Amino acid sequence: MQVSSLPTSPSELRGLIRDNRLVQPTGGFAPGHVQANLAILPKEQAFDFLLFCQRNPRPCPLLEVIENGDVEPRIFAPGADIRTDIAKYRVYEHGNMVAEVSDISEFWRDDLVTFLLGCSFSFENALMKVGIPLRHIENSSNVSMFITNIPTTEAGQFSGPMVVSMRPIHRDKVVRAVQVTSRFPAVHGAPVHIGDPEAIGIKDVTQPDLGDPVEFKEDEVPVFWACGVTPQAVAMNSKPPLMITHSPGYMFITDEMDEDLAVL
């Protein structure tokens, strides 16, 4: 389906996704609305994971937690069903992917706790709105991501390095980029680093660990933001018996507006 012919209402989009009539990455869907990363874990691991998010709010900006026994994101998307309303899920057992499915009902258990985490789409919209172009979006490629030497604060079984996303920003726009993204702490917020990649353990900024490489133009500076891949990577490291995530790019579309998450 062409993005331009899609409904713009989050609930209509979730309806199409639920009926398997819309199976494509969600970037650009329901403009202005918050999209979320998904992590589902058994209750046994949930306290430590919740604590990990509380201790590491930049890489793990928690939007909503759905308690075990429930499947409805009552705050961000009342009426939705987290088992069906994402187009593609990945199911992991002990850290190994065992399925990629459009519906996780068959894997559902009453002890599963659902975490919805902020995603960079929200702050990327804010950047573009103030005239800061984003090359990976212009190129329709994935953002460059790097595993850094910045430690996260561990919680129980969860620990590991911070993963960051990197965007080349013209040096005249760097201050504006900091200001604009600072307004959105609930979706990663301000950059964690500006400039020298080596200072945060990145050897070659043209060779990302995840995502696609991106070209630098004259007078562009690498700017690094905490990335929502961090909590998934950290959780996977601990090889939980079961973990379910969205497939990369296939996000959960919420009813909330990006601007409602702004602090000022």
Added chain:
Amino acid sequence: MQVSSLPTSPSELRGLIRDNRLVQPTGGFAPGHVQANLAILPKEQAFDFLLFCQRNPRPCPLLEVIENGDVEPRIFAPGADIRTDIAKYRVYEHGNMVAEVSDISEFWRDDLVTFLLGCSFSFENALMKVGIPLRHIENSSNVSMFITNIPTTEAGQFSGPMVVSMRPIHRDKVVRAVQVTSRFPAVHGAPVHIGDPEAIGIKDVTQPDLGDPVEFKEDEVPVFWACGVTPQAVAMNSKPPLMITHSPGYMFITDEMDEDLAVL
């Protein structure tokens, strides 16, 4: 001890408190440093309480969680011991206070999880710094607190109305008060309401449910902020088998600076 003759270093102050040489309310101690509310609960209740705080960040601004088995606030006060470094604690069993003590070592169990929550001292300092006087501080009285009709978002066994603190602010300073406190979401942040007390279920703004009444001068408006009493009240409602808090006014003094909590 006179406040003026006290050391200003948080760790020295905690040392005096640990040795029972300093037993008085901590308002004004270690200026510029964050002071924290305390709530200690068994692990059995900890996930729901953590989730309650995540869902209600204004009344429950979580600064740090110390996992069961540990007593050191490694982030906000490395080297401190949460069992001894507050001057007065209250111990509750099934919602009833059973002791008020200067040391909780005898009540300590390996399954206890400690929550440190932001306190209004930080944003009151910020208000006074920009020339907004606070009458309850001028009068050396307790701030007026009210139980509102604003619901919190429940989590498991925890639910109940939001408690707010109220400060009379001159109408010419109300906007500035919103701006200044908006910078500190980690210590309750912006007001939850300005003006008409009845709109949030308060019948008589001169008759607080908790704390002391306060006089209004000409052209002063009641401004209401979410209050850290909320999580304690909500937890107590559920009558947990054991809960330990600080005694009102006897806060935990951390090493962190108020300004380090500012978002912008």
